[in-house]
Amino acid sequence: MPPPRTDLSAFAAALASHLPGTWTSGYRQHSAYGDQFPLDEKVWDVGHVHWAVGVFILGHDAHLHGPDGQQLCVIDRPLHLDQFLVSPLKPEDGVKPHHFVGVEEPNGIKVGNDPLRAAAAVTRRVLPRYQDALAAVRHSARVQPDPPLRPAPPEVDQVLTLTRYADGALGAPYPTVPAEARDALYIHGFQYHPHQGAFLLPAAYGPIGQALRFQAVAQQLAARGIGVNLRHSPPPPVAGPTLNTRAALPGSTPVAHRR
Numbered sequence: 172m173p174p175p176r177t178d179l180s181a182f183a184a185a186l187a188s189h190l191p192g193t194w195t196s197g198y199r200q201h202s203a204y205g206d207q208f209p210l211d212e213k214v215w216d217v218g219h220v221h222w223a224v225g226v227f228i229l230g231h232d233a234h235l236h237g238p239d240g241q242q243l244c245v246i247d248r249p250l251h252l253d254q255f256l257v258s259p260l261k262p263e264d265g266v267k268p269h270h271f272v273g274v275e276e277p278n279g280i281k282v283g284n285d286p287l288r289a290a291a292a293v294t295r296r297v298l299p300r301y302q303d304a305l306a307a308v309r310h311s312a313r314v315q316p317d318p319p320l321r322p323a324p325p326e327v328d329q330v331l332t333l334t335r336y337a338d339g340a341l342g343a344p345y346p347t348v349p350a351e352a353r354d355a356l357y358i359h360g361f362q363y364h365p366h367q368g369a370f371l372l373p374a375a376y377g378p379i380g381q382a383l384r385f386q387a388v389a390q391q392l393a394a395r396g397i398g399v400n401l402r403h404s405p406p407p408p409v410a411g412p413t414l415n416t417r418a419a420l421p422g423s424t425p426v427a428h429r430r
Contacts (some may be wrong), residue, residue: 182255182286183233183245189290191298192238200231207232213260214244215304220258220279223249240264243293243302244279254283257293259301262308269318270311277301331399333385337404339374341381355391359384 180198187194202208207229214221223229227249235243242260258279261271273298277300282289329349335341342361345368353370357363361370372381389399 172233178284179231179233179245179247179255181236182284182289185258185264185286185306186245186290186293187235187237189287190235191294194237195236197236198231199233201229204228209246209424213263215259215261215276215301216279216281218278218411219281220244220246220256223256234260239302239305241298241305242314243297248281251281254281255284255289256281257289257297260296262305264309266308266312267316267318269315270308272311274304274307274311277304325394326396327398329396330400331392331403332400333388334404337410340371341385342369342371349397351395352388352392352397355388359388359391362386391400 180196183198184196189197198207207224210229210232211221211224214224217322223246223397231246231248233245234244237243240262242262244258244260246256246258248254248256256279259277268279277297280292280296282292331343331352332347333341333343345363348356348370356370360373360376361372363370374381376384385399385401392399
């Protein structure tokens with residue numbers, strides 16, 4: 172592991188002293204590479220700061236704590252000894268992953284090693300976006316504390332189960348088709364085959380044509396409160412070898428043949 176730069180702690184403390192409001196700085200040296208893994212989840216950035224945290228061995232970092240729960244992370248900028256990266260950190264006060272949906276990342280910036288100039292850049296370019304993003308996430312947490320889970324499907328009294336047969340046809344035996352569903356099948360290309368006792372959509376429509384017709388049938392029947400399932404028929408059993416016992420001569424061995 173490369174030795175950490177010794178000026179990161181001093182720079183972060185000086186940067187905190189020049190930011191608006193009351194900010195404090197905390198320095199952390201990494202004893203192992205894995206110490207920086209939690210930072211990868213906390214950095215609120217989708218650009219070069221997140222890339223640097225995920226690709227390079229940092230060795231150390233500094234956290235700044237400011238007004239209204241604001242937090243900034245300061246790390247060395249890889250491959251640039253005279254620059255640092257400053258990025259907002261995601262809030263942790265009761266927010267959940269779904270609260271970040273639709274909120275644009277505030278992202279971090281690179282700054283030079285002059286704390287006064289760096290503080291001016293952070294104040295102008297980082298904090299306004301960060302405060303807006305924090306407000307949006309916290310508002311989402313207030314109005315929607317729980318994830319927007321999808322509801323279970325409604326119970327239905329009738330269900331049509333269509334089967335994809337081994338020959339490519341799609342259909343259902345006539346007795347299993349609800350009377351209210353038959354016209355929808357006719358309209359979308361299903362044909363009744365009396366000698367097979369089933370409504371069938373021929374394989375000649377092709378996979379795409381069948382899929383479109385199946386979707387149209389499902390939407391039309393769902394509007395009537397009829398559920399639609401799709402199943403695949405099991406493949407036909409494979410015949411095994413049989414023995415040809417015709418004209419077996421005394422002392423001869425019967426010859427096996429396949430059907």
